[in-house]
Amino acid sequence: MFFNRHTSLRLHEEHLATVQLWSRLEQVIVTRVPEAELLDTLRRCAAALDDEIERHFHFEERELFPRLAEAGEGDIAELLAEEHETIRTAAQALRELLRLGQPDAAAMQQMRALGLELAERLVAHVQKEEMALLPALEDLLDEETDRELSLAYAAS
Amino acid sequence: MIPFAAGARSRLLPVSVPMRYFAAAVAFQVLAWAMLLAASEPLSAFRAGLGPVFAALHAVTLGVLAVAAVGASLQMLPVATRQPVRSIAAAKLAWWLLVPGLLLFTGGAAGYRPQLMAAGAAAAFIALAIYGWLLFENLRGARGMPAIRAYGWAALACLALALALGVALVAHYEFGIALDRSAFAAAHLVLASYGFLGLLALGFSSFLLPMFALAPAPSERGAAIALIACVCAIALALAAIALGRDDLLAFAAAAGFGAALFHVIMIERSLRARLRPPLGSAFLLVRVAWLCLLASLALGAALALGVATERAQVLFGVLLVPGWLLTFLLAVLQRIVPFLASVHAGGAGRSPARVSTMTPQRTLDAHRVLHLCALAALVVGVASASDWLTRLGAAIGLAAAIAYGVFFVAVMLRLRGAQRGGSPDVLQPTH
Numbered sequence: 001m002f003f004n005r006h007t008s009l010r011l012h013e014e015h016l017a018t019v020q021l022w023s024r025l026e027q028v029i030v031t032r033v034p035e036a037e038l039l040d041t042l043r044r045c046a047a048a049l050d051d052e053i054e055r056h057f058h059f060e061e062r063e064l065f066p067r068l069a070e071a072g073e074g075d076i077a078e079l080l081a082e083e084h085e086t087i088r089t090a091a092q093a094l095r096e097l098l099r100l101g102q103p104d105a106a107a108m109q110q111m112r113a114l115g116l117e118l119a120e121r122l123v124a125h126v127q128k129e130e131m132a133l134l135p136a137l138e139d140l141l142d143e144e145t146d147r148e149l150s151l152a153y154a155a156s
Numbered sequence: 157m158i159p160f161a162a163g164a165r166s167r168l169l170p171v172s173v174p175m176r177y178f179a180a181a182v183a184f185q186v187l188a189w190a191m192l193l194a195a196s197e198p199l200s201a202f203r204a205g206l207g208p209v210f211a212a213l214h215a216v217t218l219g220v221l222a223v224a225a226v227g228a229s230l231q232m233l234p235v236a237t238r239q240p241v242r243s244i245a246a247a248k249l250a251w252w253l254l255v256p257g258l259l260l261f262t263g264g265a266a267g268y269r270p271q272l273m274a275a276g277a278a279a280a281f282i283a284l285a286i287y288g289w290l291l292f293e294n295l296r297g298a299r300g301m302p303a304i305r306a307y308g309w310a311a312l313a314c315l316a317l318a319l320a321l322g323v324a325l326v327a328h329y330e331f332g333i334a335l336d337r338s339a340f341a342a343a344h345l346v347l348a349s350y351g352f353l354g355l356l357a358l359g360f361s362s363f364l365l366p367m368f369a370l371a372p373a374p375s376e377r378g379a380a381i382a383l384i385a386c387v388c389a390i391a392l393a394l395a396a397i398a399l400g401r402d403d404l405l406a407f408a409a410a411a412g413f414g415a416a417l418f419h420v421i422m423i424e425r426s427l428r429a430r431l432r433p434p435l436g437s438a439f440l441l442v443r444v445a446w447l448c449l450l451a452s453l454a455l456g457a458a459l460a461l462g463v464a465t466e467r468a469q470v471l472f473g474v475l476l477v478p479g480w481l482l483t484f485l486l487a488v489l490q491r492i493v494p495f496l497a498s499v500h501a502g503g504a505g506r507s508p509a510r511v512s513t514m515t516p517q518r519t520l521d522a523h524r525v526l527h528l529c530a531l532a533a534l535v536v537g538v539a540s541a542s543d544w545l546t547r548l549g550a551a552i553g554l555a556a557a558i559a560y561g562v563f564f565v566a567v568m569l570r571l572r573g574a575q576r577g578g579s580p581d582v583l584q585p586t587h
Binding site: 019131 | 301499
């Protein structure tokens with residue numbers, strides 16, 4: 001996919017980083033690395049996800065989904081917003097588990113399952129945004145709006 | 157939840173529209189393998205003419221491949237072209253004409269009843285004409301992805317010509333209209349298989365396969381070069397058939413081989429740059445399909461030059477239809493169907509479902525093994541003129557088709573369960 005809008009490009013770059021990070025987590029979980037390494041990777045992923053939820057998700061929900069809906073793509077916008085909510089719920093669950101000082105075997109098992117679930121949900125979400133949202137932005141944003149949005153996003 | 161959907165006219169079709177096409181394709185696949193198994197005539201002895209083998213062939217090409225291509229392109233093309241489907245009612249009407257029409261057509265062919273075939277062909281013709289209009293309208297207003305749009309236009313042109321030749325052939329069978337049947341049949345084969353279905357498959361590959369693998373899409377320039385080479389090869393093949401020039405036909409097949417190889421290398425390069433290491437089992441089928449595509453073109457050149465035996469004509473058909481087109485379609489559908497189901501499982505306060513929870517993976521694993529065994533048995537059986545081996549291949553193919561049917565039904569049941577408000581799909585900590 002090739003994007004001409006700064007906003008699309010910026011989101012695309014963040015999508016690539018997300019997929020790389022969570023694919024790495026999947027590998028870490030599947031290859032059964034030592035617990036300390038798994039926890040370290042999970043904490044890095046959770047921190048990155050917090051940032052993504054705070055900036056990336058909020059930006060899309062505030063600035064982009066309403067534009068998508070206005071252009072007649074309301075069900076796609078709603079689908080993406082629902083996925084944000086589900087990811088938020090799963091992220092909150094992961095955060096709670098990571099707050100445990102010394103997680104026992106059951107907690108570790110839950111963290112592995114949550115990590116895999118979040119990886120799948122995030123990757124699928126990225127795929128949908130790459131297919132449906134970013135190409136639509138190429139039509140929805142004129143040059144000036146694109147510049148304003150990308151500057152506002154960079155400053156957030 | 158943010159209420160965005162009110163009054164939406166989106167590129168996302170109601171789930172029943174693409175799924176009804178996929179369901180019909182899945183059912184036609186079972187029918188096709190069953191007819192091949194039941195045919196008294198050995199597959200390796202098939203040359204032309206009506207009968208169960210002819211009916212099985214068209215149950216695959218029209219019933220499975222064309223029907224699924226219509227369903228897939230109605231849903232996936234709007235994503236690539238940023239244009240919604242012009243009329244959902246027309247998309248539904250096309251299904252209601254196409255599926256009964258094809259049942260009549262294949263039934264008539266199997267029972268040596270050309271008058272039934274003609275009625276079925278008429279219904280299928282109208283259905284495909286409606287689809288052609290929807291495709292035309294979508295491409296006309298399309299934005300973005302110029303190379304994929306160009307594949308769509310080329311496929312549409314091939315569909316129109318293939319339909320015209322198909323109607324002429326049916327008229328020949330029913331009314332005895334004089335025409336060079338073998339030339340018309342050869343041109344129809346080139347336009348329908350390498351043209352309409354093949355170009356749609358290659359065009360969507362440039363967009364879908366990298367998306368499945370989370371890989372960068374191939375360059376627009378590369379995709380355009382592959383398309384130009386394909387179109388030149390098809391045009392050359394048609395000219396060779398019209399002129400009766402076998403040497404030119406062999407050259408066209410060689411040019412097609414070069415174009416297909418270029419496409420495969422382009423997509424493989426793209427896949428090598430993927431962000432996630434596991435490609436998934438569907439890609440094994442994709443690679444087998446590519447191998448069959450290349451082998452069919454190499455064998456096509458050998459046949460045109462007269463250096464292959466007459467039996468190799470059937471082997472060419474096996475490599476082209478179940479080998480390339482069917483295997484590729486089954487690979488792509490096993491990714492699209494659970495993906496679409498997961499998209500439609502959410503909403504109305506339900507959390508969106510994960511693709512993995514929609515995918516009966518063991519059934520797909522069983523299908524993959526069975527389908528590849530069936531293909532191998534058919535190839536070896538036809539090459540060695542072994543009737544029992546080709547029948548064994550048909551029997552395994554039938555088992556594979558049933559396994560694929562089980563996969564499809566399982567996905568639909570999971571979708572229905574999710575839509576009826578199944579348990580929340582997000583793990584919750586118990587601590």
